[in-house]
Amino acid sequence: MNIRTKICGMTRVEDAQFAAQLGVDAIGLIFFAGSKRCVTIGQAQTIVRAIAPFVTVVGLFVNARADEIEDVLAKVPLDMLQFHGDENAEFCRQFQRPYIKAVRVQNRGDIETAAAVYTDARALLFDAAVSGQYGGTGQSFDWQILPSTLVRPWVLSGGLKPENIVSAIRQSNALAIDVCSGVEQAPGVKDKQKMQDLMSAISIFSTRSVDSGC
Numbered sequence: 001m002n003i004r005t006k007i008c009g010m011t012r013v014e015d016a017q018f019a020a021q022l023g024v025d026a027i028g029l030i031f032f033a034g035s036k037r038c039v040t041i042g043q044a045q046t047i048v049r050a051i052a053p054f055v056t057v058v059g060l061f062v063n064a065r066a067d068e069i070e071d072v073l074a075k076v077p078l079d080m081l082q083f084h085g086d087e088n089a090e091f092c093r094q095f096q097r098p099y100i101k102a103v104r105v106q107n108r109g110d111i112e113t114a115a116a117v118y119t120d121a122r123a124l125l126f127d128a129a130v131s132g133q134y135g136g137t138g139q140s141f142d143w144q145i146l147p148s149t150l151v152r153p154w155v156l157s158g159g160l161k162p163e164n165i166v167s168a169i170r171q172s173n174a175l176a177i178d179v180c181s182g183v184e185q186a187p188g189v190k191d192k193q194k195m196q197d198l199m200s201a202i203s204i205f206s207t208r209s210v211d212s213g214c
């Protein structure tokens, strides 16, 4: 098993490049003015140009208008969209891109409802529910409430950091994780050591082999 990893809220080229070198599968760029990690189109273009191909670039939006998202898509080559607001499924699916829908989890019903509604989402992302905030809170939710089987691919998120990631994966059986503030030294400024510690911690789940034998 290899844990798929996204690090969200990149604002600096050096952080995105370092994450890619560590083997992170995806990076998140936040296009939401209410976030301390919000990037301009120019910043996003610079980051995308600087990272290796095959690292998935995810653009994150919160209750943006369709034309605002189209404008970003015309200028920044995003591979995937992530919606963190109150967007319905019809809205999410209109952009000809795979999408992730964030679900702020308070109880198991939130998970089941989202799975029934966002039927074409590439994945659901389960995050903590913090009043008045849409994400990037550093708070976790009770991983025990995740159902043992779920019909949709899903991503574990919310308050994940090097210190708790192994326990979080063991408790939730997550195959994919999304981490933001847990690998930062300040909002939008990633910490190389923390990113390295995170990837090193999850490497215990890795089944990738470097055996060169034929």
Ligand SMILES: O=C(O)c1ccccc1NCC(=O)[C@H](O)[C@H](O)COP(=O)(O)O
Pocket (backbone or CB within 6 Å): 008, 009, 028, 030, 032, 034, 035, 036, 037, 060, 062, 084, 127, 134, 135, 136, 137, 138, 139, 157, 158, 159, 160, 178, 179, 180, 181, 182
């Ligand atoms: O990070 C933000 O500032 C943010 C703001 C508004 C909506 C979403 C935001 N981040 C989204 C993410 O994908 C985060 O990785 C996720 O919410 C978990 O954050 P954290 O608990 O800090 O790891």
